[in-house]
Amino acid sequence: MLSFYFSKNLRPIHGFVSGSWNIHLLIAPNTPPIKKFFSSKSFVLEDSNNRSIDCAPKIDTLSSKKVQNTELVKTLLRNYGFTNTQISKLVDVDPNILFCNPQKTILPKLEFFRSIGLSSNDIPRVICASYCQALLSRSLENQLIPCYNFLKSVLFLDQNVIKMLKHSPRVLLFNVEKILAPNIATLREAGVPQSVISFTMYRSPSTLFHESHKFKGGVNKAIEMGFNPQRSIFAHAVQVLCDMRESTFERKKEVYGRWGLSNDEILLAFRSHPMCMNLSEEKIMETMDFLVNRMGWQAAVVARCPVVLFFNLERRIIPRCTVVKILLTKELVKKDLRLTTFLIPREEVFLDRFVNKYQDDVPGLKNIYLRKMGLVEPRLGSKI
Known part of the structure; x- marks a missing residue:
């Protein structure tokens, strides 16, 4: 079949990844020419659902160059650990990936992911994660490398960046200058220590994906509500306040208020466990009904330990x-x-x-x- 040669091993330079790449995709010596893999009369491909498709009627409309290119792309992805199902997912999101130049468009990015420490099992999982199938179409020099270098500047160690990428590969899709950098700066300006910043990036990275003005509003609101920026629970509060519309937040307060809880008691519950505002109205009402009406506990007692509602x-x-x-x-x-x-x-x-x-x-x-x-x-x- 096909194999791939690289002019040099790619590694981060001085702790960061350089934007200079020189990678070559070649057919291995003694490998039969690509045309020998196909009959001159017909050939069979797999569609995105792994169903066989007889392409004989359409062969005249497909240039041999496109056919060869499609197989090069598939083979390249398989050599980096992608299964047929994963390849189908990529094609479903971006059909043009089969017709791009694999040497210029795909291979450098796969080698980039390998060079920063992602394993052959990790690379397909990261790229095929929900919302991330478009990673291979993003610019290496203008998006992936700058984003990685920024994450490295915040998390310091390669393994820390890898940990975050495995948890939330979507971070590679966001603009560093407009989204990520301003939001990290907001946390630091609020007095959030490095340990809590790292916690936020590992445990609730989607919090950082909000537009900077909304993120700053969530941070300021959390401080106003009495959350200590020095503690990791601050990150959860910011996440809830950024993710949830203000009208929804007020409606959840009203649900808790039906049990006779004052605003201060509801705020106490929120400060104890911010995620209690993410519970559905049905879940809150059913659990409170059992604990208060059937078991006889006071609503204020439940509010002091809202974790039990989960x-x-x-x-x-x-x-x-x-x-x-x-x-x-x-x-x-x-x-x-x-x-x-x-x-x-x-x-x-x-x-x-x-x-x-x-x-x-x-x-x-x-x-x-x-x-x-x-x-x-x-x-x-x-x-x-």
Whole structure:
């Protein structure tokens, strides 16, 4: 088949990638000419859904140069670890990729990704990630290299940049001068330390993709609401405030307010766990209804530990609360037991602390718990 030769090994220069490339795509010695792979009468290609297509009726309309070019592109991508499915995804997004000059358009970019440390498994995953199939059509000198160098200047180490690219390859699509650099500068001006900047880039990089004026507004709003820029939770607050429309944010406040929570209590919940504003109205109402109306906890108590709202109601909250309610009735646990004490621990820890420990005091407690979990069939006539 085909193989590829490079005039030199590409590596970052002085810690950054140079814009100078000299790569050559050649047919390997002793490889049959490209025309020998096709019949003079007909040949078969795969479409974007991996279905065979007989191209014989159309062969006259396709120049041999285009046919050869298409196979060069496919072979090049396969040599860099792309599967047929991944190639189809690329073609679906940009059909012209099959007709570009692989030596000038594709190969330098693949070698660039390899030179910065992406493995043969990473390269296809990064390029074929959602929204990123257009990476191969972006300018190497004007987009990919400047973006990489900027990320390197912020994160310092190659492995840190690679970590971010694996998590959010979309960052390579954004303009450094208009989007990324101004937003990082805004964080630094607000007193956000390097550790929190790195955390933001690793955990919620999409926060940095907003237009600079909107991003700055989110940062200022988070500070006004009492978030400490020195802590990583600040990054989550900025993410919510940037991603969510102000009208949506106010509507979520109104949902929490239905349970008698004051603005200060709602703000306290938001400061404790900013993502609580991302929960759907249905999820908030169902969980609050169970904890407040059926279990008897005050809404303000729930607001002080909003993390419990994220747990699955049927698989975690109801089964555990059922057990705790039985223990409270029998005065086996303190009445001031905090929600986080029994809702947050791992399954094994909860079983040890609240189920196995009281099996002698409450025979069948484990079966009650398992029935609520849906792991055993309820006994006929059971009311628990």
